[in-house]
Amino acid sequence: MTTILWFRRDLRLSDNLALTAAVALGHPVTPVYISDNVNAGEWSIGSASRWWLHGSLSALASDIEARGNRLIFKTGSTFAVIDKLLSETGAKRIYWNRRYEPSAAKLDAEIIAGLKRKGIEARSFNSSLLREPWEVATQKGAPYKVFTPFWKALRELGESYKTKPAPIRIPAPKIYPKSDELQSWGLPLRGADWSGRLSDSWTPGEAAARLRLTDFITAAVFDYKDKRNIPGVDGTSRLSPHLHFGEVGPRQIWNGVVKSAIACNGSPMPRSVESYLSEIVWREFSYHLLFHFPKLPSKPLREEFSFFPWEDDPVGLSAWQRGSTGYPIVDAGMRQLWATGWMHNRVRMIVASFLIKDLLIDWRTGEDWFWDTLVDADLANNSASWQWVAGCGADAVPYFRVFNPATQGSKFDPDGSYVRKWVPEIAKLPDRLIQAPIAAKPVDLADAGIKLGRDYPMPIVDHAMARHRALERYKRLKVRQDG
DNA sequence: TTTTGAGTTGTTCGA
DNA sequence: GTCGAACAACTCAAA
Numbered sequence: 037m038t039t040i041l042w043f044r045r046d047l048r049l050s051d052n053l054a055l056t057a058a059v060a061l062g063h064p065v066t067p068v069y070i071s072d073n074v075n076a077g078e079w080s081i082g083s084a085s086r087w088w089l090h091g092s093l094s095a096l097a098s099d100i101e102a103r104g105n106r107l108i109f110k111t112g113s114t115f116a117v118i119d120k121l122l123s124e125t126g127a128k129r130i131y132w133n134r135r136y137e138p139s140a141a142k143l144d145a146e147i148i149a150g151l152k153r154k155g156i157e158a159r160s161f162n163s164s165l166l167r168e169p170w171e172v173a174t175q176k177g178a179p180y181k182v183f184t185p186f187w188k189a190l191r192e193l194g195e196s197y198k199t200k201p202a203p204i205r206i207p208a209p210k211i212y213p214k215s216d217e218l219q220s221w222g223l224p225l226r227g228a229d230w231s232g233r234l235s236d237s238w239t240p241g242e243a244a245a246r247l248r249l250t251d252f253i254t255a256a257v258f259d260y261k262d263k264r265n266i267p268g269v270d271g272t273s274r275l276s277p278h279l280h281f282g283e284v285g286p287r288q289i290w291n292g293v294v295k296s297a298i299a300c301n302g303s304p305m306p307r308s309v310e311s312y313l314s315e316i317v318w319r320e321f322s323y324h325l326l327f328h329f330p331k332l333p334s335k336p337l338r339e340e341f342s343f344f345p346w347e348d349d350p351v352g353l354s355a356w357q358r359g360s361t362g363y364p365i366v367d368a369g370m371r372q373l374w375a376t377g378w379m380h381n382r383v384r385m386i387v388a389s390f391l392i393k394d395l396l397i398d399w400r401t402g403e404d405w406f407w408d409t410l411v412d413a414d415l416a417n418n419s420a421s422w423q424w425v426a427g428c429g430a431d432a433v434p435y436f437r438v439f440n441p442a443t444q445g446s447k448f449d450p451d452g453s454y455v456r457k458w459v460p461e462i463a464k465l466p467d468r469l470i471q472a473p474i475a476a477k478p479v480d481l482a483d484a485g486i487k488l489g490r491d492y493p494m495p496i497v498d499h500a501m502a503r504h505r506a507l508e509r510y511k512r513l514k515v516r517q518d519g
Numbered sequence: 520t521t522t523t524g525a526g527t528t529g530t531t532c533g534a
Numbered sequence: 535g536t537c538g539a540a541c542a543a544c545t546c547a548a549a
Contacts (some may be wrong), residue, residue, distance in 0.1 A: 181548055436541045437529045
């Protein structure tokens, strides 16, 4: 008798607990992926993620074929699809790996309850988090709202994690249920400017994820602390989209990184490795927050921010989205996002701060844009991080912390290599002016062959003015809260 | 229960 | 040019 293996955000064969458990039963396995437009919730998959998902599913399908089985694609309401699959195959078991987003978790619970009534064995596993969100709590049993104690608590729970290898064979059922053609889903949106270029930057799938992890572990992780902040240098892991789709799991990353650190110089853990692991735990922290505060994507964690008077500024928003704000580091970031579906983390903070504090546009507007354009768009990370920058989230930035785009640019892109790559029209400006063309003298601009307002926009807002305006408005919010 | 110490990523100003 | 203080309390987590 076959076991249904329901793939979700776990598009890999290694360290996939549901798969391992299903194979261990010694019976055939029927792997299925369901595209559910009915129960997608309000955060249905964004455009860039659609492209990735297509690649990831097609990689998974061939990996499964290589192990003697076939991935079945189904469309429809998850309840109906699963019901039909069970009756079609006669299966009495269905296994899957849990998701933790509010709407997905709700779906899980309903499905388990419904199937139990019918005498079906429905089991779910954790393959996407180091710890269950309910496993980590303060001494009072409350969810953590501050990162550092969360990080300490998680570390105290253990140094390493058990991982499972991919099964060599996945026993196939005698008869496969009918399957859609993946192509027919039309996941990569035609006409979207991304689709043509995303493949220049990325290869979805478990094999590519493993390769990236290996590359990162063998070299880059040891310089991570210094290089992670330099967007012109390839110093980050770039694992985020792979991790989001579950092509690699956090336990595998954790173990790999720790093992290579030990092999290299024993204890104590190098600071760079420590720093990278803490980023993995930031992801964990975001999931923890989303699980305990399910409104995180739409409601400010600090309630007084519900009253914040955000600006309605379609012109500013469009300039931000298109990368034509007149602030080079901001424009470079937004263009990198558009061209590659990804943006360097340091620059994410800069552009987010610009949207929120310089333009005073609601953080949720930025959250929506990132959701649609990032290949690593992740509900937990995205909402927790936007709230963090806006100052309304957990452990958030103090209100007076306003990034100065020119200063950030000089600090983290001192040679201007990042800006020159993405904003080539100002590439000929000397290093001292590349982050602030507005400060250039006419002779400098002439030398570089630029006319501001023609070849490159004038700043859409004066940062010094904008900073004061933001500080005033944030201060007023506090006054309102006090009075 | 109360107290204590601490909290991802910054900027500006003035000495 | 460098350095420390101010920006502002407030909430969290643990002792």
